[in-house]
Amino acid sequence: MVNKKSNVKPKKNRPRTGQKNSISKLRIASTIIVTLTFASGLYLISGIKVNNISNKQSSTDQTIPEQEKSLNRKQQAFTFYERLKGNAVNIKQPESSSNDTNVKKETVYSIQAGSFKTEQQAEQRLVELTLLGFEPTISASINASGNRWHRVMIGPFTSRREMAAARSQLMTNKFEAMVREESR
Known part of the structure; x- marks a missing residue:
């Protein structure tokens, strides 16, 4: 038997160019969908927090009369120092003669x-x-x-x-x- 070499080259396992394009398009599409889903979730979460805070503020605003609101705005100035003056404690210093301080x-x-x-x-x-x-x-x-x-x-x-x-x-x-x- 004689071995004849054929001029046919063996095929390599490469995807066709048409398959390659469809895989890259699929990856891009899935990345875009995931990104949009994530962004919309963040938007919804931030909107919920803002709505809850504004609802709480509006309910408390309704309970406080307008007169108290104006008083609170006026009292927002710091009253810390006035409060401290009322709580001052006076400590009496013991009387010491000048002789005691000079003697070591x-x-x-x-x-x-x-x-x-x-x-x-x-x-x-x-x-x-x-x-x-x-x-x-x-x-x-x-x-x-x-x-x-x-x-x-x-x-x-x-x-x-x-x-x-x-x-x-x-x-x-x-x-x-x-x-x-x-x-x-």
Whole structure:
């Protein structure tokens, strides 16, 4: 058998030009219909809102007499400031003598060098601090739970500089120090 090649070309699957034109016309027509439907829907919705608002206004306009309308127009000027004047609250300033304003409150510093449950521990810390050159005191206090604590205090110091020097000396000797500040 001999294969003969034919001069006939195979057909490609292309739509005919007549079909192509009808598809594009169909797309254009459907796009126009959808656009017109959307635009008419928007127009109807906007018309409904305007009609509802105007109906509400006309019904309220009918209930208000003409005299009240004219009064409301006159009263539309701001009356805020007049209303505030009637609600003013006067606060009396306490009389202070000129001596009180010139006197500055003095700040006094003290250092807590420890807080112990037993008095023996507090006295031991007192001896250690006395050897360093301080003049500590012990003050006993009872906390909220009813326990008694013994605080070892150094001071009072009238200047921040004196307090800082004492605190620095305590820190270099490995003692914890908590500064307490009081105004007198």
